[in-house]
Amino acid sequence: MMRGKSRFLHRVSEKSPVKKEPFRTCLACRAKKAKQGLYRMVAVNGEVVFDEKQQLPGRGAYCCKTKTCLKRLFKNEKKIVKAFRCKKLIVSAFDSPL
Numbered sequence: 001m002m003r004g005k006s007r008f009l010h011r012v013s014e015k016s017p018v019k020k021e022p023f024r025t026c027l028a029c030r031a032k033k034a035k036q037g038l039y040r041m042v043a044v045n046g047e048v049v050f051d052e053k054q055q056l057p058g059r060g061a062y063c064c065k066t067k068t069c070l071k072r073l074f075k076n077e078k079k080i081v082k083a084f085r086c087k088k089l090i091v092s093a094f095d096s097p098l
């Protein structure tokens with residue numbers, strides 16, 4: 001019984017990557033959270049956009065879904081630029097969903 005159960009659990013964890021999902025770090029407060037609790041941002045043609053569906057290709061950066069963290073990030077554009085390793089980044093196009 002025990003043996004059978006543990007084997008089943010092992011199989012499930014192998015098939016579902018949910019539990020193994022790596023946490024992302026918020027750029028503003030550096031808290032580590034699961035993707036669902038964070039906004040994903042992607043640089044598209046030198047512009048930072050919010051990737052609401054978290055499906056856009058490319059290097060992404062993350063920020064907590066809180067006004068505090070978003071405001072903190074807006075104030076510190078250098079952090080964003082650094083995160084995307086871009087020389088020029090249009091952060092003014094940063095359209096906050098909040």
Ligand SMILES: [Zn+2]
Pocket residue numbers: 026027028029030031063064069
């Ligand atoms: Zn944060």
